Amino acid sequence: ACxxxxxxxxxxLLESAFAIKxxxxxTEVSVNQIMDCTWEGDNFGCQGGEVAWALSAMANKSxxxxxEKNYPYIGxxxxxxxxxxxxxxxxxxxxxxxxxxxxxxxxxxDMVKRAxxxxxxxxxxxxxxxxxxxxxxxxxxxxxxxxxxSDLVHAVLLTGWKVIDGLETWEVKNSxxxxxxxxxxx
Numbered sequence: 001a002c003x004x005x006x007x008x009x010x011x012x013l014l015e016s017a018f019a020i021k022x023x024x025x026x027t028e029v030s031v032n033q034i035m036d037c038t039w040e041g042d043n044f045g046c047q048g049g050e051v052a053w054a055l056s057a058m059a060n061k062s063x064x065x066x067x068e069k070n071y072p073y074i075g076x077x078x079x080x081x082x083x084x085x086x087x088x089x090x091x092x093x094x095x096x097x098x099x100x101x102x103x104x105x106x107x108x109x110d111m112v113k114r115a116x117x118x119x120x121x122x123x124x125x126x127x128x129x130x131x132x133x134x135x136x137x138x139x140x141x142x143x144x145x146x147x148x149x150s151d152l153v154h155a156v157l158l159t160g161w162k163v164i165d166g167l168e169t170w171e172v173k174n175s176x177x178x179x180x181x182x183x184x185x186x
Contacts (some may be wrong), residue, residue: 002046002075007034008175009123009155010054014065016121016157018096024039027096028068036171037063037080045077051123051155062086064095113161121159125152126172137182159185 003094011029035045038057043049058065064084071081082088084095105115105122105172115122145151157173173184178184 002077003048004031004035004073005027005175006043006049006051006054006155007031007038009157010034010038010051011068012157012173012175013051013055013121013123014096014099016159017119020120028113029096030066030068030071031073032077033063033066033071033081034058035077037061037084047077052102052104055099055186059099062098064089064093064098066095070094073084084175089149098153104143112158116158116160121157124156124158124172126154126156127151128154132186135186139167139169139186141167 008031011031011034014029015026018024018029033047034054038049038054040057040060041050041053043053043057057063062085064086066081066084072086083090083093086098102175105111112122125149127145129142131142132140132145156175158170159173160171161168162171163169173185174181176184
C-alpha cells in the first residue's frame with residue numbers, strides 16, 4: 001500500500017556502494033529513514049518519489065545513514081528522526097556512513113555497462129506492464145514494455161547484464177520480495 005519503491009532502490013544502491021567501498025557484506029540501509037528524511041523535490045513518502053531527489057537531500061543534509069535494524073521499515077512515511085542529522089548527532093549514535101556525492105550517467109547501453117563495471121549497481125526507473133506481475137524466470141521480453149521516459153514509473157536496482165537464451169538482458173533487483181520473479185530479480 002506504500003509507494004516506496006524509490007526508497008528501496010535508494011537503500012539498495014547505498015547498500016551496494018557501502019559493500020563495495022568497505023569490502024564487507026551488504027549492510028541493510030534504512031528504507032524508512034530515506035522516506036522520512038528526503039521530502040524535497042518530488043519525494044512524498046508513501047505517495048512516491050525519486051532516487052535522485054533522495055540522494056541529493058541526503059547529501060545536502062549531511063544525513064548519517066541509519067541501519068535498517070535501528071530505523072525499521074513500517075510502510076508509513078513521517079517525520080525524520082533528527083538525531084541522524086549531522087548537526088544534531090548524538091555521539092553514541094550507530095550509523096553506516098554518509099553520502100559524499102552522486103551523479104547521473106548518460107543513458108546509453110555502453111555507458112550503463114561501463115558505469116556498472118566501474119561503480120557497481122545503479123538505481124534506474126523501469127516501465128511496469130501487467131505481464132510483469134506474472135514473471136517467474138528467463139528473459140522478460142514484453143513488446144508493450146516500451147521504456148519511454150513517461151513510462152518509467154518503478155524504481156529498481158540494475159545489478160548487471162547477461163545472456164539468456166541468446167538474448168542479452170539486463171539483470172534487475174526488484175523490491176517486490178524474493179517470492180516474485182527469480183528470487184526477486186528479473
